Amino acid sequence: MKLTPLGDRVVLKQLEAEEVTKGGIILATAAQEKPQQAEVVAVGPGGVIDGKEVTMQVKEGQNVIYSKYAGTEVKLDGEEYIIVKQSDILAIVE
Amino acid sequence: MKLTPLGDRVVLKQLEAEEVTKGGIILATAAQEKPQQAEVVAVGPGGVIDGKEVTMQVKEGQNVIYSKYAGTEVKLDGEEYIIVKQSDILAIVE
Amino acid sequence: MKLTPLGDRVVLKQLEAEEVTKGGIILATAAQEKPQQAEVVAVGPGGVIDGKEVTMQVKEGQNVIYSKYAGTEVKLDGEEYIIVKQSDILAIVE
Amino acid sequence: MKLTPLGDRVVLKQLEAEEVTKGGIILATAAQEKPQQAEVVAVGPGGVIDGKEVTMQVKEGQNVIYSKYAGTEVKLDGEEYIIVKQSDILAIVE
Amino acid sequence: MKLTPLGDRVVLKQLEAEEVTKGGIILATAAQEKPQQAEVVAVGPGGVIDGKEVTMQVKEGQNVIYSKYAGTEVKLDGEEYIIVKQSDILAIVE
Amino acid sequence: MKLTPLGDRVVLKQLEAEEVTKGGIILATAAQEKPQQAEVVAVGPGGVIDGKEVTMQVKEGQNVIYSKYAGTEVKLDGEEYIIVKQSDILAIVE
Amino acid sequence: MKLTPLGDRVVLKQLEAEEVTKGGIILATAAQEKPQQAEVVAVGPGGVIDGKEVTMQVKEGQNVIYSKYAGTEVKLDGEEYIIVKQSDILAIVE
Numbered sequence: 230m231k232l233t234p235l236g237d238r239v240v241l242k243q244l245e246a247e248e249v250t251k252g253g254i255i256l257a258t259a260a261q262e263k264p265q266q267a268e269v270v271a272v273g274p275g276g277v278i279d280g281k282e283v284t285m286q287v288k289e290g291q292n293v294i295y296s297k298y299a300g301t302e303v304k305l306d307g308e309e310y311i312i313v314k315q316s317d318i319l320a321i322v323e
Numbered sequence: 324m325k326l327t328p329l330g331d332r333v334v335l336k337q338l339e340a341e342e343v344t345k346g347g348i349i350l351a352t353a354a355q356e357k358p359q360q361a362e363v364v365a366v367g368p369g370g371v372i373d374g375k376e377v378t379m380q381v382k383e384g385q386n387v388i389y390s391k392y393a394g395t396e397v398k399l400d401g402e403e404y405i406i407v408k409q410s411d412i413l414a415i416v417e
Numbered sequence: 418m419k420l421t422p423l424g425d426r427v428v429l430k431q432l433e434a435e436e437v438t439k440g441g442i443i444l445a446t447a448a449q450e451k452p453q454q455a456e457v458v459a460v461g462p463g464g465v466i467d468g469k470e471v472t473m474q475v476k477e478g479q480n481v482i483y484s485k486y487a488g489t490e491v492k493l494d495g496e497e498y499i500i501v502k503q504s505d506i507l508a509i510v511e
Numbered sequence: 512m513k514l515t516p517l518g519d520r521v522v523l524k525q526l527e528a529e530e531v532t533k534g535g536i537i538l539a540t541a542a543q544e545k546p547q548q549a550e551v552v553a554v555g556p557g558g559v560i561d562g563k564e565v566t567m568q569v570k571e572g573q574n575v576i577y578s579k580y581a582g583t584e585v586k587l588d589g590e591e592y593i594i595v596k597q598s599d600i601l602a603i604v605e
Numbered sequence: 606m607k608l609t610p611l612g613d614r615v616v617l618k619q620l621e622a623e624e625v626t627k628g629g630i631i632l633a634t635a636a637q638e639k640p641q642q643a644e645v646v647a648v649g650p651g652g653v654i655d656g657k658e659v660t661m662q663v664k665e666g667q668n669v670i671y672s673k674y675a676g677t678e679v680k681l682d683g684e685e686y687i688i689v690k691q692s693d694i695l696a697i698v699e
Numbered sequence: 700m701k702l703t704p705l706g707d708r709v710v711l712k713q714l715e716a717e718e719v720t721k722g723g724i725i726l727a728t729a730a731q732e733k734p735q736q737a738e739v740v741a742v743g744p745g746g747v748i749d750g751k752e753v754t755m756q757v758k759e760g761q762n763v764i765y766s767k768y769a770g771t772e773v774k775l776d777g778e779e780y781i782i783v784k785q786s787d788i789l790a791i792v793e
Numbered sequence: 794m795k796l797t798p799l800g801d802r803v804v805l806k807q808l809e810a811e812e813v814t815k816g817g818i819i820l821a822t823a824a825q826e827k828p829q830q831a832e833v834v835a836v837g838p839g840g841v842i843d844g845k846e847v848t849m850q851v852k853e854g855q856n857v858i859y860s861k862y863a864g865t866e867v868k869l870d871g872e873e874y875i876i877v878k879q880s881d882i883l884a885i886v887e
Contacts, residue, residue: 230416230417231416231417232388232414232415232416233414233415233416233417234413234414235380235381235409235412235413235414235415236380236410238413238414240414265865265867271414276378277375277376277378278410279375279410280374280375280376280844281841281843281844282841282844284840284841286799286800287799294796294865294867294876296865297865301359301388301390301391301413303359303388303413303414305416312388312413312414315799316800316842316843318799319798319799319802319865319867319876320796320797320798320799320802320804320835320867320876321796321797321799322794322795322796322797322869323794323795323797324510324511325510325511326482326508326509326510326511327508327509327510327511328507328508329474329475329503329506329507329508329509330474330504332507332508334508365508371469371470371472372504373469373504374468374469374470395453395482395484395485395507397453397482397507397508399510406482406507406508418604418605419604419605420576420602420603420604420605421602421603421604421605422601422602423568423569423597423600423601423602423603424568424598426601426602428602459602465563465564465566467563467598468562468563468564489547489576489578489579489601491547491576491601491602493604500576500601500602512698512699513698513699514670514696514697514698515696515697515698515699516695516696517662517663517691517694517695517696517697518662518692520695520696522696553696558660559657559658559660560692561657561692562656562657562658583641583670583672583673583695585641585670585695585696587698594670594695594696606792606793607792607793608764608790608791608792608793609790609791609792609793610789610790611756611757611785611788611789611790611791612756612786614789614790616790647790653751653752653754654786655751655786656750656751656752677735677764677766677767677789679735679764679789679790681792688764688789688790700886700887701886701887702858702884702885702886703884703885703886703887704883704884705850705851705879705882705883705884705885706850706880708883708884710884741884747845747846747848748880749845749880750844750845750846771829771858771860771861771883773829773858773883773884775886782858782883782884
């Protein structure tokens with residue numbers, strides 16, 4: 230079972246809090262907020278979105294930071310994912 | 324009796340909670356919220372919508388996840404449907 | 418006496434609650450809300466609306482579902498009508 | 512003394528409540544609301560408005576229905592007028 | 606000392622309440638509101654404003670009605686002026 | 700140390716209240732509000748801003764009136780400045 | 794470990810309050826607000842963002858002033874960064 234995002238959407242899998250601390254990025258805000266670092270799990274095809282050509286810049290497996298409050302959470306086969314638009318991804322962590 | 328969506332609209336039929344649990348996707352939020360997984364029942368023709376060319380990407384019979392709060396619920400011959408814009412569909416579940 | 422809608426506007430005549438129940442579509446929400454199924458009574462010419470070419474897709478006599486909260490209600494010769502923009506019409510019922 | 516509307520604006524003169532009842536259109540809402548039927552008194556030249564070409568579709572002397580809450584009321588030589596944008600005019604009554 | 610408006614802005618000088626009553630236009634709303642009739646004192650050059658070509662339609666010395674809540678009030682050499690965008694001017698009074 | 704504004708931004712230095720009174724422009728609103736007259740200190744290069752070509756119309760040393768609530772205040776070497784977009788400048792005072 | 798901003802985003806590192814006081818820019822507002830002066834740490838590639846070509850104007854190592862409330866704070870390897878869009882950068886401090 231697999232999620233195939235439409236248009237400029239990207240499926241993310243949030244990194245575990247522990248991993249994140251280890252990896253070194255946590256949000257500078259309240260500790261109980263979830264870190265917004267996630268792994269790219271699936272990338273939409275891009276194309277003309279709302280009348281504008283969008284080229285996808287992120288790839289599966291990349292570690293990204295995404296915008297707070299963005300995205301929709303879904304659970305598939307017991308795993309939680311977040312679906313965001315590519316424009317809600319701020320930076321790639323390397 | 325049949326619903327023919329206009330423009331970039333799509334008619335969805337929500338999956339039963341049981342099916343969804345079986346199928347494996349439920350929303351990560353409060354349990355009493357309806358799952359946002361649905362089957363595509365009818366797809367509008369697309370075309371120029373609000374001055375922008377929209378090509379329809381989803382097909383009848385596909386299983387999709389759609390954006391919370393999106394769409395209008397209607398009942399036809401005792402069945403409930405949701406009419407959304409294609410841009411409110413986030414991903415296809417395969 | 419006749420209503421001629423301007424631009425992309427459409428004049429609708431709401432179906433009687435009885436007809437709707439018989440016809441089979443009622444809104445899945447509170448029972449006291451009016452059903453949003455209506456008959457198309459008059460269709461504007463379309464054309465360039467707010468800088469965008471709009472082609473009219475609905476025809477007089479069609480049975481349509483329109484968006485809640487959309488439109489303006491008017492009474493003409495004792496009959497009530499609703500004037501909506503075509504983009505507030507979600508689907509045609511056949 | 513005369514009002515010459517700019518751009519896509521239209522000067523309307525509201526029909527008296529009596530006339531309206533006689534003419535047959537009243538709003539289906541609260542009785543104390545003013546009917547939104549009015550006569551076209553003056554029509555702006557149209558042209559490029561906010562970067563979009565607007566062609567005027569209404570003519571002096573026509574009886575129209577306009578959108579609630581739209582427009583600015585002015586009094587000229589003891590007469591009240593409403594100035595609306597053409598896009599706030601919903602339909603012509605014939 | 607002189608105000609030279611930028612872009613599509615227009616400098617207006619409100620007519621005295623007395624003049625207005627004599628001239629015949631007062632707003633149909635609460636009596637304590639200022640009448641929105643004013644004389645055009647200076648007109649910006651127009652040109653490309655926010656990516657759209659704007660041609661100035663009003664001239665110095667014209668008597669105009671402008672949109673309520675629009676504009677910024679300034680005092681220059683003891684005189685009060687209002688600076689509005691041309692699109693906030695509804696009609697010319699002749 | 701110098702502020703170089705980006706894009707269509709302009710650095711302003713507010714005139715002292717005394718200067719303003721002498722110069723003759725004060726806002727017609729509450730006396731404790733700061734006058735919105737300022738001197739242009741630095742002008743951005745203009746260019747394509749948010750997809751639209753912007754040509755800078757103001758010059759260093761000009762005395763301008765700018766829109767209330769617009770801009771960001773900064774202090775540099777003990778001097779206070781306001782950075783606004785050119786579109787927040789209403790008029791040049793000459 | 795490194796942050797690579799997407800599109801028109803820029804990674805900033807806020808200057809220490811002390812540095813800022815020494816450097817001479819502090820915000821003219823409440824003292825407990827953080828100064829909005831920061832160093833550019835990484836610059837996105839620019840390109841077509843939301844259908845509009847954006848050319849990046851800032852460079853790594855530059856000292857900039859950015860718009861209050863803009864941006865997302867992240868912590869990487871114990872350092873705090875702010876990710877903003879280039880349009881939230883107001884001026885370069887030289």
